Amino acid sequence: MGAGSNARAGKPPKRRKWINKPAAERIEVLGHRAFVGGTNAETWYGIGKRQYHWLISRGLRHDHRFLDIACGSLRLGQFLIPYLDTGCYFGLEPEPSLVEKGLQDELLFDLGTTKAPRFGHGYGFDFSFVDGYDFAIAQSLLTHLNVEDITRLMTNLRGVSEPGSRFYFTFFEGDGTRNPKGPSHANKSWHYRFAQLQEIAADTGWSLEYIGDWKHKRGQKMVLATPS
Numbered sequence: 001m002g003a004g005s006n007a008r009a010g011k012p013p014k015r016r017k018w019i020n021k022p023a024a025e026r027i028e029v030l031g032h033r034a035f036v037g038g039t040n041a042e043t044w045y046g047i048g049k050r051q052y053h054w055l056i057s058r059g060l061r062h063d064h065r066f067l068d069i070a071c072g073s074l075r076l077g078q079f080l081i082p083y084l085d086t087g088c089y090f091g092l093e094p095e096p097s098l099v100e101k102g103l104q105d106e107l108l109f110d111l112g113t114t115k116a117p118r119f120g121h122g123y124g125f126d127f128s129f130v131d132g133y134d135f136a137i138a139q140s141l142l143t144h145l146n147v148e149d150i151t152r153l154m155t156n157l158r159g160v161s162e163p164g165s166r167f168y169f170t171f172f173e174g175d176g177t178r179n180p181k182g183p184s185h186a187n188k189s190w191h192y193r194f195a196q197l198q199e200i201a202a203d204t205g206w207s208l209e210y211i212g213d214w215k216h217k218r219g220q221k222m223v224l225a226t227p228s
């Protein structure tokens, strides 16, 4: 079966058939949009536009250096890469096939080449491909991470942050009693209390500001993290 053909035909394959397969196989089954939660045009373009307008409303300028953590198949990048100055977009994504599909299918007129976005790959939150950043976002990433990986993310990101760096991230708010056990997983959901995230932040050198509702379709809450 071709990549994402089921999802495109409007018949999502049964979850139990793919949920425990490796990420690369899940991308094959779901397609590059549905894998990141863009199961229809409304969520694909809507959540991309929401992030884009959010960042501009918070002061992102075309000459800022921008880091998209878990950039997926460029749901945000399709808007930001054309907007930002050449060389100012950095994307971290462990699954290279998502970025390839984004560059090939979502960015038009060679902008994926001429705007020279830079990408890093891997699950270890290795930010060595980034010199520094003015703004960063992790949209729907902590929703898929266990505590160990959130701690690694915050620790490693702190290492490339500067006094003025602003890092926005989203999370599912809740007591976490039904969180999956075991490793982080891009298609399973974790919930956290804000106080829990604050503890991790304090231990890894961050101050958090709870923003909360930003009209996310799936109710994810927004937080601003700045180096402490």
Ligand SMILES: C[S@@+](CC[C@H](N)C(=O)[O-])C[C@H]1O[C@@H](n2cnc3c(N)ncnc32)[C@H](O)[C@@H]1O
Residues within 6 Å of the ligand: 035, 036, 037, 047, 069, 070, 071, 072, 073, 074, 075, 076, 092, 093, 094, 095, 098, 122, 123, 124, 125, 138, 139, 140, 141, 144, 149, 184, 186
């Ligand atoms: C729900 S998607 C969101 C993607 C993108 N931020 C968006 O808004 O479309 C979650 C993404 O997190 C990525 N991811 C999972 N584990 C990661 C890790 N350890 N480091 C970086 N990205 C990760 C997945 O591959 C997937 O692309």
